Each structure stands twice: as C-alpha cells, then as structure tokens.
Amino acid sequence: MKKRAPSYETQELREFAEVLRGRRTIELFLQTPVPGELVDEAIETATWAPNHHVTEPWRFILPGDESVQRILDLCRRIVKEKKGAERAEHKRDSWSQKPGWLIVTCQRSDDELRQKEDYAACSVAVQNFMLHLWKAGVGSKWTTGDITRDPRFMEIIGVDESDAFVVGLIWFGYPKLTPSQSRKGLADVVFRLP
C-alpha cells in the first residue's frame, strides 16, 4: 500500500505565510511609539538570520532624539544642495514624521565572496527584523537613499567607513496606511529542470 505524504497544510503554516506575504513597505506611520522591548526582541530575531561561517557581520544602531535631529538636519542640507530649499524643508518635515529609526550596518571584508555573503546575511537580518515587527502590527520601510552613503551620515552614526557600510536605514512604526502590491506569478519566476 502506498504511504500518504504527511499533510503540511496547517492553519499555523497558512498564518505564517500570511505574515510573510502580507508585509508591505510602509510610508505613513501613526505617531504611537513602538515599545522599546519589542524593538529589542525584533533585533534579537534579526541576529538569528543565517550567516555563512557565522560571521555575524551586522550591527544595529538605534539613534536617540539628538542623533535623529542631526540626521534630519543633514537630510535637509543634502536635499538643499541638490534640489533647493523648498524641497529640502518638505523632505525634512516628512522624515521628522518617522517614529522609529534603526540603521543596520555590515562589517567590511577584504574577501569579495565573504563580503557578498555577509551583505546577504545582513539583508536577511533586516527582513527578520521587519517580519518580527510586522507580526506585532508594526510596519517598516527599508531605505538606501544617498544619505546612507554620505560620510557626514557615517560620522553621525559613529561608524568608521573603513570598518563597515550601511545596509539600510529602517523606519518603523504603526502603519497609518498599508498599500497593496502585486507580484509575478510562479510561471514567470520558477524554472523546473528535468
């Protein structure tokens, strides 16, 4: 008699997939503060990301109010240099509405393959962080704008550019609005070989 494959269809699995698929990049946040313990737990979840040779290449920087103000001022200065004073004020205002700030960095390596793999590991860590928060009702946005490569930003976050680089500036908070998204179907992205 043929043995039946064990059923993988469980409510728990469906709910888990729902969390993974339902996470969206959030632009607009409520001003409700996110509990610090939740953020710490999400960072701990981030550190459980796979990382080749267990290099643990990530660092997590939580800027306080003073540092956020310095980042906002730098944002205004950078936009003013490129796009003028009006756009700069607008951008500073919109950034000042972001309730939670996290900067994730990756340690530098002279070995090209290791650097690639470490960056991949840091990206997975960011995703773990965002998904942990998402399950708790907290949204986030991963950004890699010009500012994250500016030496003045590195100075504010206290990172020596020869030691590490920024993987992302992550804003987080309770979503004001959750946008919808679409994805290609499996037929467009899966290639089954004989």
Ligand SMILES: Cc1cc2nc3c(=O)[nH]c(=O)nc-3n(C[C@H](O)[C@H](O)[C@H](O)COP(=O)(O)O)c2cc1C
């Ligand atoms: C490495 C990385 C960098 C990103 N940088 C930016 C960014 O600078 N600005 C931005 O608007 N979105 C940025 N995003 C977010 C993507 O635009 C977003 O994930 C994409 O639109 C898909 O939307 P979803 O996250 O809701 O699925 C970044 C995402 C990743 C993975």
